[in-house]
Amino acid sequence: MPETLPLFPLHAVLVPGGALDLRVFEPRYLDLVRECGRTGRGFGVCLIAQGREAGAPAMPVDCGTEAVIEDFGGGPDGLLQLRLRGQRRFGVLSTRVRDNGLVEAQVAWRAPDPADRLRPEHALLGEVLRRILEQVGDGGTRAPEERFDEAAWVGWRLAELLPLQPRQRQRLLEEDDPARRLDELLRLLS
Incomplete structure (x- = not known):
């Protein structure tokens, strides 16, 4: 069953188990962080296919990673600093832009990696x-x-x-x- 997942398109790729530090300053992403805090859910990190990280909503590629907030705090510049950890991979089925400019997607979770040994x-x-x-x-x-x-x-x-x-x-x-x-x-x- 597809699920709805808010996205944070970036010029970076988060992999399962990987860490990513992120500075958050745009209102739509501050809203996203509050929503994640309220619901206990993560959000999707996708590489940007078209657009920029700031400003108008960017179009993501069709494969990303669920991110959970591992740690947060204020940076020396007063901006919110997040430490993310990658979880499951997903495929983007469709996207829409919320009124606040946040991109959300219908996603299908990719199969977990098999427990194969190194060849x-x-x-x-x-x-x-x-x-x-x-x-x-x-x-x-x-x-x-x-x-x-x-x-x-x-x-x-x-x-x-x-x-x-x-x-x-x-x-x-x-x-x-x-x-x-x-x-x-x-x-x-x-």
């Missing part, structure tokens, strides 16, 4: 991820060892952490097969 040809990617996490100090020592053998988890963490262009990250987000996602990451690294 031998992707073992290098598990090691690359381990080294990146050691360098950035972002949970490399806290992540359980078995996570580095999970195809989907390794792929999403690399998609989040590697210096990719938004369109490259979007292609990874749209790929349903964790092994093909890892094949694409190998191609991008070489």
Whole structure:
């Protein structure tokens, strides 16, 4: 069954399990944050297909990620700062613009990733991820060892952490097969 999900189109891609810091200043997005606080629901983050992040409503691509607010506070400039965490992927079936300029979509949830193990040809990617996490100090020592053998988890963490262009990250987000996602990451690294 399709669900209605408010969207926050950006020039960035949020992947499942990934983190994204966001500054919020437009009234429509402040309304969105209040709505999420009242309902306990998340909202969708989609790459912008046409338009800008601020001003007139932007048209999103047709695949995004549900975001939940993990933390919030005021920044030094007085603007609301959010820390988002990516959850489920979704496909956009249709969109409409509310009176306040907020885009909302009818979405269908994409299937969860299968619990596949890393294939031998992707073992290098598990090691690359381990080294990146050691360098950035972002949970490399806290992540359980078995996570580095999970195809989907390794792929999403690399998609989040590697210096990719938004369109490259979007292609990874749209790929349903964790092994093909890892094949694409190998191609991008070489």
